[in-house]
Amino acid sequence: MFKTPISALVLIHTRNLQVLIMERADKAGFWQSVTGSIEAGETPYDAAIREVFEETGLDATQYSLEDWQCSNVYEIYPHWRHRYAPGITHNTEHIFGLELPAPIPIQLEPNEHVRYDWVDWREAAKRVFSWTNVDALSKLGERHGLKL
Numbered sequence: 001m002f003k004t005p006i007s008a009l010v011l012i013h014t015r016n017l018q019v020l021i022m023e024r025a026d027k028a029g030f031w032q033s034v035t036g037s038i039e040a041g042e043t044p045y046d047a048a049i050r051e052v053f054e055e056t057g058l059d060a061t062q063y064s065l066e067d068w069q070c071s072n073v074y075e076i077y078p079h080w081r082h083r084y085a086p087g088i089t090h091n092t093e094h095i096f097g098l099e100l101p102a103p104i105p106i107q108l109e110p111n112e113h114v115r116y117d118w119v120d121w122r123e124a125a126k127r128v129f130s131w132t133n134v135d136a137l138s139k140l141g142e143r144h145g146l147k148l
Contacts, residue, residue, distance in 0.1 A: 002085040003037040005076070008048040010034040010065075010096045011136050012056070017144060018103050019124040019137065022055065022113035030129045031117075033136065035093070044094035052098060056116075057107030064099040068139060071095060072132040095136045097143075122148060 011033050012020040024030040036051035038044055045067055052060040071094045076084060084091075103118035119127065125137040125148055138148045 002088075003083045004039070005037070005084055005088050005091040006044065007035055007037045007091055007093045008044045008051060008096055009093050009132060009136055010048045010052055010060070010098050011140055012052070012058070012098045012100060013121065013140060014100055014102055014118075017121040017140065017146075018118045019121045019140070020056070020103070020106065020116060020118055021124050021127055022108065022116045025110065025112055025114050027129075028114075031124075031127045032129060033124075033133055034098075035133075037091075045096070048094075048096045048098075055109050055112055058098075058100075058104075060098050064097075066097045066099075068095045068097060068136075068143075070139065072135060074130070074132050093132050095132075095139065097140060 021031045034051050034055045038047040049060045052058050071092050073090055073092050076089055076091050106116060108116060121137050121140055125134050128134060141148055
């Protein structure tokens with residue numbers, strides 16, 4: 001079954017802008033926020049809740065999950081295009097923020113991520129691999145009156 005080229009990216013952060021980033025299991029050195037494609041019958045918001053649980057073990061409904069009402073369209077990396085129907089080259093990624101009271105331990109899905117770190121939002125922007133993740137981190141700063 002092919003993935004749908006619509007996804008959710010969830011920045012998990014604290015009020016003082018500590019951000020959770022995770023290293024991908026399938027690509028060493030590739031750090032990212034929670035992200036994943038919508039599944040049949042889901043909205044991007046539903047996917048955000050599901051992906052947060054699958055990738056971290058956290059129940060997003062127990063915290064402040066906010067749809068930032070923005071998205072990015074990006075070209076899917078060639079080495080991941082086999083996951084999509086033939087001819088699909090771009091994905092639309094909807095951005096969400098999930099605020100936690102403090103950095104907390106999470107339970108990684110080992111098939112997706114091998115380690116995690118809580119870092120300052122500016123440090124996260126230096127470490128994540130995708131421009132859409134950097135853009136989301138920039139928006140997080142802007143929401144708090146800060147610039148990258």
